[in-house]
Amino acid sequence: MAYWLFKSEPDVFGWDEQVALGEAGGEWHGVRNYQARNNMRLMRPGDRGFFYHSQKGREVVGIVEVIGTCHPDSTTDDPRWDCVDVRALRPFARPVTLEEIRADPALADMVLVRNSRLSVQPVTEDQWRRICELGGTEP
DNA sequence: GCCAACGTTGGC
DNA sequence: GCCAACGTTGGC
Numbered sequence: 001m002a003y004w005l006f007k008s009e010p011d012v013f014g015w016d017e018q019v020a021l022g023e024a025g026g027e028w029h030g031v032r033n034y035q036a037r038n039n040m041r042l043m044r045p046g047d048r049g050f051f052y053h054s055q056k057g058r059e060v061v062g063i064v065e066v067i068g069t070c071h072p073d074s075t076t077d078d079p080r081w082d083c084v085d086v087r088a089l090r091p092f093a094r095p096v097t098l099e100e101i102r103a104d105p106a107l108a109d110m111v112l113v114r115n116s117r118l119s120v121q122p123v124t125e126d127q128w129r130r131i132c133e134l135g136g137t138e139p
Numbered sequence: 140g141c142c143a144a145c146g147t148t149g150g151c
Numbered sequence: 152g153c154c155a156a157c158g159t160t161g162g163c
Contacts (some may be wrong), residue, residue: 007160007161009161032159033146033159033160034146035146054160054161054162055160055161055162058161058162058163098162115144115145116144116145116160116161116162117144117145117146117159117160117161118145119160
């Protein structure tokens, strides 16, 4: 199983909306960046991802599960763009802020720190465990 | 709201 | 294939 991080502006689509989609989850559509898309192409059912609120919030708020593999993005006819579906798994007991992540030497190499603009990014197992620990949640 | 970092586009 | 111009993202 691999680990990822999904970024979304809460004003556009936040954790509460992801939760509202329930077990069936929904498309992680709208990605128009090759690196982010390529990461989604690498995803397999059962992979886990952090749900991160960018701009307003700047914190990891919960865990999602990847369901199904990459498929065409229903919001465009452009064949270049596809996406996976995800469903909310559980919220963090407390959100882990970008500030905390930046302050933790164990997380200094996170893509979130190194390349803040990439909207779908890989997370290592060590980083995954550390952030779950900070968030008061089972990995 | 500003601006740095990064990606993409298009002229040559 | 290079690179300048432009657009977008996201932290601050």
